[in-house]
Amino acid sequence: MAGERAGIDVGTVRYVAGLCRLELTGDEEELFAAQLSDILNYIDKLNELDTSEVEPLAQAIEIPNVFRDDAPRGSLEVSEALANAPEKTGGFYKVPAVLEG
Amino acid sequence: MPVEDYDIVIGLESHARLLTETKMFCGCLTRFGAEPNSQTCPVCIGMPGVLPVTNRKAVMLGLRAALAFRCEIPARMRFDRKNYYYPDIPKNYQVSQNYSPVGAGGFVEIEADGVRKRIGLDNIHLEEDAGRLMHPEGSGADYSTVDLNRAGTPLLEIVTRPDMSSLTEVEAYMETLRRTLEALEISDCRMEEGSLRFEASISLKPLGSTTLGKRVEIKNLNSTRAVLNCLEYEIRRQAAALDAGEPLTQETRLYNETTGRSERMRSKEEAHDYRYFPEPDLGPIVVLDEWLDRIRSEMPELPNLRKWRFQEAYSLPAYDAGVLTQKRSIADYFEETIAAAEAMGAEAADLAKQVSNWLMGPILREVNERRVDIAGLNIPPAHLAELVGLIQKGTISKNIAQDLVPIMIETGDPPETIASRRGMIQISDAYAVEKLVSDVLEAHGKQVAEYKDGKKAVLGFLMGQVMRQAKGKANPQVVREILTRTLQS
Numbered sequence: 041m042a043g044e045r046a047g048i049d050v051g052t053v054r055y056v057a058g059l060c061r062l063e064l065t066g067d068e069e070e071l072f073a074a075q076l077s078d079i080l081n082y083i084d085k086l087n088e089l090d091t092s093e094v095e096p097l098a099q100a101i102e103i104p105n106v107f108r109d110d111a112p113r114g115s116l117e118v119s120e121a122l123a124n125a126p127e128k129t130g131g132f133y134k135v136p137a138v139l140e141g
Numbered sequence: 142m143p144v145e146d147y148d149i150v151i152g153l154e155s156h157a158r159l160l161t162e163t164k165m166f167c168g169c170l171t172r173f174g175a176e177p178n179s180q181t182c183p184v185c186i187g188m189p190g191v192l193p194v195t196n197r198k199a200v201m202l203g204l205r206a207a208l209a210f211r212c213e214i215p216a217r218m219r220f221d222r223k224n225y226y227y228p229d230i231p232k233n234y235q236v237s238q239n240y241s242p243v244g245a246g247g248f249v250e251i252e253a254d255g256v257r258k259r260i261g262l263d264n265i266h267l268e269e270d271a272g273r274l275m276h277p278e279g280s281g282a283d284y285s286t287v288d289l290n291r292a293g294t295p296l297l298e299i300v301t302r303p304d305m306s307s308l309t310e311v312e313a314y315m316e317t318l319r320r321t322l323e324a325l326e327i328s329d330c331r332m333e334e335g336s337l338r339f340e341a342s343i344s345l346k347p348l349g350s351t352t353l354g355k356r357v358e359i360k361n362l363n364s365t366r367a368v369l370n371c372l373e374y375e376i377r378r379q380a381a382a383l384d385a386g387e388p389l390t391q392e393t394r395l396y397n398e399t400t401g402r403s404e405r406m407r408s409k410e411e412a413h414d415y416r417y418f419p420e421p422d423l424g425p426i427v428v429l430d431e432w433l434d435r436i437r438s439e440m441p442e443l444p445n446l447r448k449w450r451f452q453e454a455y456s457l458p459a460y461d462a463g464v465l466t467q468k469r470s471i472a473d474y475f476e477e478t479i480a481a482a483e484a485m486g487a488e489a490a491d492l493a494k495q496v497s498n499w500l501m502g503p504i505l506r507e508v509n510e511r512r513v514d515i516a517g518l519n520i521p522p523a524h525l526a527e528l529v530g531l532i533q534k535g536t537i538s539k540n541i542a543q544d545l546v547p548i549m550i551e552t553g554d555p556p557e558t559i560a561s562r563r564g565m566i567q568i569s570d571a572y573a574v575e576k577l578v579s580d581v582l583e584a585h586g587k588q589v590a591e592y593k594d595g596k597k598a599v600l601g602f603l604m605g606q607v608m609r610q611a612k613g614k615a616n617p618q619v620v621r622e623i624l625t626r627t628l629q630s
């Protein structure tokens with residue numbers, strides 16, 4: 041990857057927005073394509089280093105085998121759980137209609 | 142072309158809810174049927190800044206399944222994020238295992254139409270369930286509701302290779318999987334509660350053709366019945382399309398249980414790009430040998446292997462072996478009864494079938510009627526062994542034995558004690574029977590003369606008289622023998 045320029049075009053922005061369920065205007069698509077490209081180009085600096093011998097890292101400090109017992113701990117009250125919901129109905133979160141199929 | 146002219150290639154993905162009390166990464170309960178959104182916490186509803194911690198039992202159950210299905214177990218595994226946006230997944234990602242599943246490869250050995258076959262597994266992996274999305278009854282509502290009680294519940298996903306080629310094999314696979322997961326206490330597999338759900342993939346190609354058919358995936362299969370109905374529909378649909386020269390497309394379809402048809406999903410919903418990456422909030426799992434040793438030592442015999450052993454070791458019919466190994470407690474009870482009967486000196490010939498008949502008949506009937514486990518029936522295996530022995534020896538008749546069963550349950554006493562206390566012991570003693578027979582023959586000189594004249598039908602009448610004299614307690618076989626012998630002398 042070293043030396044390769046990362047570029048984000050409008051098509052990629054649209055694709056990612058689709059996956060994220062975001063609706064963007066044409067102006068926003070242009071703006072974000074430029075901004076995301078800038079960010080990736082900046083990060084691209086890292087590609088100047090040779091990392092072929094380095095294992096990918098998911099965490100800075102990896103502590104293996106951290107477990108909890110299968111023992112219940114209290115849950116939130118329904119009202120607490122739903123406190124941040126923009127809309128609710130009878131103990132449920134209320135969301136835009138999702139019709140499968 | 143008829144359906145038989147096509148090769149059918151089927152693979153299944155099964156999601157089994159693991160038998161834990163709490164969720165995968167938090168201490169919320171996983172009880173089915175609780176008040177909506179009453180079993181959630183900041184971890185499972187995806188609040189920022191929380192710290193998930195893995196449920197040890199869920200991991201051990203995953204490893205138990207991996208050992209049972211002879212998978213390769215990684216020395217080191219971790220969880221990955223599967224990213225997608227949907228209202229039932231509050232974090233916008235599902236924690237799953239994409240790069241290092243708890244089990245790779247392996248197989249489930251099935252028996253279909255009397256033939257054993259290994260259905261290869263691609264992998265088995267741990268993941269968390271999503272919440273429940275519902276559309277209110279009475280259409281027209283412009284909203285859906287979400288219950289997050291299920292979100293974060295530990296699941297085991299079992300992915301087969303496309304190794305099944307008929308509905309019979311699919312049915313046998315699902316049945317074997319269910320029985321195995323239940324017997325190993327990995328999942329309760331309650332389909333009505335969504336504890337075992339399926340997705341299928343199927344393709345058809347003309348017999349012998351080397352070109353692969355177009356693979357169709359079907360989601361939303363919530364019972365074994367739904368899987369079979371849906372695949373039957375798909376086979377007919379795809380065969381008809383191929384016959385008509387219509388091209389099939391690789392697509393995802395959704396099964397509609399009400400119409401019994403599969404329907405195409407909108408392409409927008411198909412467009413998944415999960416962008417998996419390692420879950421940074423959870424550390425790696427280094428699989429220790431001591432865990433595997435302990436799991437191996439606690440592992441019961443797999444139900445299918447036990448069934449086949451019962452057929453071979455005890456010469457039982459496949460049907461009997463299947464019923465007896467349905468539940469581990471029943472299979473254990475059977476083997477304990479056989480061992481006890483042998484220790485009491487029971488006749489080995491036909492013993493297993495006799496015990497099997499008593500178990501599958503009267504004993505399991507009582508178990509079902511009383512809704513108890515076989516261990517709670519109050520008939521220990523030694524008592525059933527004694528009962529079978531008493532019949533073998535002719536001490537009691539089968540009918541008397543039937544009557545004894547409920548009394549054994551009520552009193553908890555061994556059958557011989559009850560039978561002698563209540564005068565139910567059968568007269569098999571030749572001397573006693575001879576005495577009864579000579580009394581009866583003396584009193585019925587007319588019938589004896591008729592018999593000697595060739596009217597053999599009279600024998601039945603005389604038998605009845607002897608049995609009446611014995612108040613039903615004489616051993617009919619012995620009576621018949623002695624009666625015939627005496628009349629012919």
Ligand SMILES: [Zn+2]
Nearest residue numbers: 167169182185
């Ligand atoms: Zn929780």
